[in-house]
Amino acid sequence: MTEELSRADNDSPWKEILEAYFPQAMQFFFPQTAALIDWERPHEFLDKEFQQIARDAEQGRRYADKLVKVWQINGEEVWLLIHVEIQANREETFAERMFSYNLRIFDRFGQPAISLAILCDADPKWRPNQYSYSYPDSSLDFKFGTVKLLDYQNRWQELEASDNPFATVVMAHLKTQQTIKKSGERKSWKFSLIRRLYELGFQERDIRNLYRFIDWVMILPKDLETEFWQEFKQFEQERTMSYITTGERIGYERGQQELVIRLLQKRVGELPEEEKTDIQALSLVQLEALGEALLDFTDSDDLLHWLRANRTA
Known part of the structure; x- marks a missing residue:
């Protein structure tokens, strides 16, 4: 946790x-x-x-x-x-x-x-x-x-009617606050907010960008997260997506994060939470670059230098 x-x-x-x-x-x-x-x-x-x-x-x-x-x-x-x-x-x-x-x-x-x-x-x-x-x-x-x-809690209908990306951002933020101890309710809202992106007709890139934000802030316990992924994968399959689904792309990104962190810990030892967080914030291209660079690391200082040089400002 x-x-x-x-x-x-x-x-x-x-x-x-x-x-x-x-x-x-x-x-x-x-x-x-x-x-x-x-x-x-x-x-x-x-x-x-x-x-x-x-x-x-x-x-x-x-x-x-x-x-x-x-x-x-x-x-x-x-x-x-x-x-x-x-x-x-x-x-x-x-x-x-x-x-x-x-x-x-x-x-x-x-x-x-x-x-x-x-x-x-x-x-x-x-x-x-x-x-x-x-x-x-x-x-x-x-x-x-x-x-x-x-x-914006009192302007919910206005948020629902808006196709501005930040209406979704605000909705995700508010529902995250309101469901701190209500994991089941948070799971339902997470699914609903992501489904809304498709219903509004957002392009693939916009869906992925907003999906990343929602997924990042609306964290679920592992068991509910697994249920969510299964339900959402089925949802995307039913819509017969012609491209690689958002869920698959995000899942691949997460897998890359976990792989790089495991390899780093074998290479330089246990990582502090702050460094894990910085790695989780890297783009997929940066993760792949780190995966190659870590082969030359000898200690944790090498990782710190790499993160400082490549961290998104």
Whole structure:
């Protein structure tokens, strides 16, 4: 169960889904800011720039942060800092950290950033949206945009009617929260949400991307997971898929993860949970590359160096 909990707490599914559907994320969560952007021009993820201002982002708590360069309709460049607060508990210094990141971006790059936060916690009263202080001769009032996923509980029909990928993301997140001690109910919702992707007519690539997110967050006990896979495989077979099914592809990916982890442990010894989590976040291409590279590893430092060099930002 430790491995499953680590998988649930990891930020990689949010990073992956934000990269895959960034315009849709902005249109879904922050429509006013999205309306300023010229989506005909390509957006750019500034991962190296963000790492320069947030060296501590991978230490302690885990976050899904994206710094993105876009172009406004008026032709001006603007940077967006998107923060997804994944942790279950409120963080008292959250607003201060949002201000700090914004300030660091301006200080290092001379570029103002629009700061936006997606709050995934379950505390309805925690709604940080500004950092401020005031003295007789000096004051500051820094405001940032926030979206609380918990609020969508009262907008379920709106979510069901939407074909925006992030409607599915929010539904999966909420049902994961609501079924923490209800594994049978979670299994039913997991199947229902994935089936919905087919009913909405999503393309194969979109089904697979959203399937990965749902599968990552809606973790089941092993016995129910086995039942789920059997039922879903039958569902896909009944639809006479002409391509390799999503379930088969995801199953192959999982098998590759387990194989690489077993080979690594034989090569360098037992792996810490954090390193297992990093391996689980790798793409299939990266897993296959690691499977070849590990033949030259002599100790755990070799693995750490490889992960740092190849980890998705």
